[in-house]
Amino acid sequence: VESSIPEHMREAWRKFSASGFKTTDEFEKEVVKHIETTLARSLFNCDELAAYSGTALAFRDRLVIDWNKTQQRQTFADQKRIYYLSLEFLMGRALDNAMLNVGLKNVAKDGLADLGFRIEDVVNQEHDAALGNGGLGRLAACFLDSMASLNYAAWGYGLRYRYGIFKQEIENGYQVEIPDYWLDFNPWEFPRHDVTVDVQFYGWVNKYTDENGKQVTSWQDGEVVVATAYDVPVPGYGTPTVNNLRLWSSKAASGEFDFAKFNAGEYESAVGDQQRAETISAVLYPNDNLERGKELRLKQQYFWCAASLYDIVRRFKKTKRKWSEFPDQVAIQLNDTHPTLAIVELQRILTDLEGLEWDVAWDIVGRTFGYTNHTVLPEALEKWSVPLIQNLLPRHLQIIYDINLFFLQQVEKRFPKDRELLSRVSIIEESQPKMVRMAYLAIVGSHKVNGVAELHSDLIKTTIFKDFVRIYGPDKFGNVTNGITPRRWLHQANPRLSELIASKVGSYEFLKDLTLLNKLEAFADDKEFKKEWAEIKYANKVRLAQHIQKSTGVSVNPKALFDVQVKRIHEYKRQQLNIFGLIHRYLAIKGMSPEERKKLAPRVSIFGGKAAPGYWMAKTIIHLVNKVGEVVNNDKDVGDLLKVIFLEDYNVSKAEIIVPASDISEHISTAGTEASGTSNMKFVLNGGLIIGTLDGANIEITREVGEDNVYLFGTLSEDVEDLRHKHFYSKTDFNPELKKVFDFIKSGAFGDQSAFSALINGIVDHGDYYLVGDDFDSYCKTQDLIDEDYKDQDAWVTKSIQVVSRMGYFTSDRCINEYADTIWNIEPLQVKEEDEVRART
Ligand code: BZD
Known part of the structure; x- marks a missing residue:
């Protein structure tokens, strides 16, 4: 890890490097400091919410120290990382979990009592982070907990919705939905205004031969939306590992709003562009097991996939490795088909932007991705209309067609003259309008497909993906039965x-x-x-x-x-x-x-x-x-x-x-x-x-x-x-x-x-x-x-x-080890024993 600070000036850094509280006294000092300075409150107006905020900030400081070290350790180790792509992370509350994992809950309990608060009341002030619908989103959260607890170098990638799943009220026996605006105070996220990615939409594809006689494919004149990273620390239990969950937030490209338009008197339209861009990460779609084919949902998916892929590729490029080593450094797991466009995007990056041959690129893509299926319900299987993709992502549609063409050629070779089979497994459904079958695209672009319980994994092999088992053989399809983290679901929920x-x-x-x-x-x-x-x-x-x-x-x-x-x-x-x-x-x-x-x-x-x-x-x-x-x-x-x-x-x-x-x-x-x-x-x-x-x-x-x-x-x-x-x-x-x-x-x-x-x-x-x-x-x-x-x-x-x-x-620990063994081919990162011991005491 490089530093711009010359060696002879690093002494002060080392001397004053933050170490975090350990004793009750130190904890109280931190809480009071945060309440008085960060929050500008005092002894005279400190309610339970302020006590929560002060406590959360004190623990956050502790977490950040281990988080930075973990990121440094992982960069130094230069090993393969897991990237878990999920449109949903149903994290719930973070403070109690942070206290448990940092291992200082008793210190906090005594300290808060000294300051006049009961720890349970303080913990209950926290707003749930509810960026998910149900099981799929909560599974992602349990997996993050397990990956950190087992010392895997793993990143979650998702969207930073301004509104999570709606709050439900019952009025006269009927459900009423209230928006969940949860971000007014969230101490657990770190905006990284320096980590941004330009994401393109619409535009057109220009294919030409450049001055050196090289074929160039360029996707141009699109509308650009900026993705800004917000990072959330994910602490492991009984280990110093603190992994990162990176959530992307959308903003219009030209700063606050388009000043050119503004100066031309088009004030409303300038603000409109801004709002349209921010809409992308505004709200979580509240459907579980139903896909309705809305353009904004597709925009969310591409926005998040493109930003995440750019980030992953940027990190890989810093290692100066050859592209062929990409799958040895990167494992990307697709939580359902929602991130399937990441497959297409990586193929685009490798061919259009990095100049690799199609087959070379496609081999890298296949070795990188794994796909987890969570449903056999037909109404939940994602399909996107071809005209919609054509308009929003013209280059991606071409790539999807090419992927399909090469795939069908391969099928044709193995099963000659089976037209029925070809039309059944085609990524493009020949309907009116034509549709892209995302699950098929995910299967074709991954090296492993898994279901989430034995019966379910058997069912997908014998029903919805039957033809693909014939084509690829049974080994591509596996099962990883789901699990849950015992830290939250036993120890935190049921301490006695x-x-x-x-x-x-x-x-x-x-x-x-x-x-x-x-x-x-x-x-x-x-x-x-x-x-x-x-x-x-x-x-x-x-x-x-x-x-x-x-x-x-x-x-x-x-x-x-x-x-x-x-x-x-x-x-x-x-x-x-x-x-x-x-x-x-x-x-x-x-x-x-x-x-x-x-x-x-x-x-x-x-x-x-x-x-x-x-x-x-x-x-x-x-x-x-x-x-x-x-x-x-x-x-x-x-x-x-x-x-x-x-x-x-x-x-x-x-x-x-x-x-x-x-x-x-x-x-x-x-x-x-x-x-x-x-x-x-x-x-x-x-x-x-x-x-x-x-x-x-x-x-x-x-x-x-x-x-x-x-x-x-x-x-x-x-x-x-x-x-x-x-x-x-x-x-x-x-x-x-x-x-x-x-x-x-x-x-x-x-x-x-x-x-x-x-x-x-x-x-x-x-x-x-x-x-x-x-x-x-x-x-x-x-x-x-x-x-x-x-x-x-x-x-x-x-x-x-x-x-x-x-x-x-x-336990989700068992799941994660199974994914690591059978899909990701990755080992946990060794953590020095003294760090382990410190984390446990
Ligand atoms: O995933 C659920 C399944 O229904 C459960 O059986 C399973 O245990 C969990 C975890 O594997 N699926 C979902 O929760 N799905 C969704 O929430 C969802 C959301 C958006 C679009 C489609 C499905």
Whole structure:
């Protein structure tokens, strides 16, 4: 690493180089300094938010020291780096995580107490960084945590949205969306006004022969938008590694606004250009598993891919290596198809700008990229219209056509005269208008394609990507089952349980090696231990009950069984099956004698999750849940036996309260539709049992924790197609219990029945695509079994301990090591032992 400071002048630098606080006194000094100077506040007007800000800034200073060292170390080491490209990073709050990873949480706790604050209240002031929709975005965040904790040299690249996922409010039972303007105070980002990239759009392609007789292809006269880097430090747990998440923000090219236009009196149009450019990184698209083909979304994708690629290539070029070594220095992972244009962009850089031959360049591209698929749902598979790309990215469209041409020639050679095959696998779909199939482009441009759970990875090989398995052979396609970081999802969310576990397994080492949880198995029948275990679950339920009281006004009994379904609202995830089951339960309670009611286990059913703003059916489901809650929660006959709660604005920090408090959680997607699911892992890791279908990672969770410890029900994925077919031809023998539920809704029991008719008709008259009718009976029976089992608390607690002890496999650390071995071909960076030790103490 070069420095412009001559050696004889470096002494002062070394002498005064920042080292960060260690003791409570030093911490307090830092906090007070930041509050008084950085924030210009004082003892007399320091509220909890100011205390949060001061604490965050103090920890930020600590992080920055290790962050700088990490970046230096990685540059010196000059090894391969991982670049994780994701349009979404659902990071949640950073302070608690920073305190844990820096290892000075107790110092902060004591220090804040001295200053007059409770650490929990201070931590709760932080606004979630919610730059994602759901599982895909949160997975990216867990992966960043694991890559840093395992000392991989890794960068995340994303967009710095001004508005993250909207805030959800419930008004009269309906979802209302409020913009999430989250950037007014964000101490965790560092604007790098010196790190900018010009990104071009529109324009035209000029092909000509230059004065030396060389063929030149130039993309010119486009509109330029500037990408500015904002860096976010990503600390690892128990290591000095602090990696970087680089988020790009868009601005118009000519400074504040176009002064030429301004001077010519075109004030509004000058400001307009500026605004149009800033719009690119303004807002996160709030759809999960749906692609709508909007031009602005494509602009976001290219803007982010181009800026990231430029940055990666610029870093590589500093090493002065040959281009052929690029894939030995750079591994780029595509989080779904959203960054697929990066493939095309690298090919463009290597050929048009660096002058490499097509084949040489294409070989480098293929060895650089890996593609992770997260869905088989057809409506979520990205396609972009050819005219749209033609207009926005004319040169990229040509390159895509060339990629396709060479690919199809290769296919033709191996499978001569199979026209059908050629048209099936063509990157260009011959529709009106023509469409670019991004998943196919991603497959063709990567050396590895992976799914996110075993069933899902098998499904993509036998359904949507079947032809590609034939063409490339099976080795190009693999599986990396998802995982979660135990730091956030066990230790931070459930500190008491983590402490209890540590007391039995000997240390907190299980947070680095989650398989050590298996030592708990020996205590699954230990009376004292079980008592403490149950007490912690109860305390977590009390905490959630308080949150429910505060946010909904409904008081719930923490002794009741807590049944939770929190995730994005989607028909394939089948929250409707859950709510129909609850209506069925309500009707059953209403029909019971007082004696019968006494035998029933009280239950609190908790829903949470956002619906995409334009997804009417999902919004209808939310509406129904809220209406059912209004009726059930106010019915004197029912009392504590059933409460139905919709918690508004489900997000990462709310999940940290909800997940540790569940007895049962629901993962009940139609088999074959949920690629993996990751909240299933979070709940089980916190000692909750699950009810689920044989879908996604539920299957592997069952394999690990034992069939007796999971409540499985419903149609198997291999039977789904047949059933869908059958529905088409016969509407008879419809489930009578479900029919009663529908009749009850239609009677107006939950208000105007017409509000729910689409939901019911979809099942009764329109083929029941998600098989709600087919699975209703086994779902209800399984819920009855849960009621029975829950009565035997002793056996329940044993199960709860057993499942936790068997969850070691589902750490995202294991995922990252698998990606590193099978896709990235990269080793962790060695960190000096003294640095390791310092980080841990
Ligand atoms: O990815 C989810 C899957 O549905 C889950 O099964 C899986 O566990 C996780 C992680 O692999 N997919 C998403 O969350 N997808 C999106 O959010 C999304 C967003 C925009 C466009 C398309 C999909």
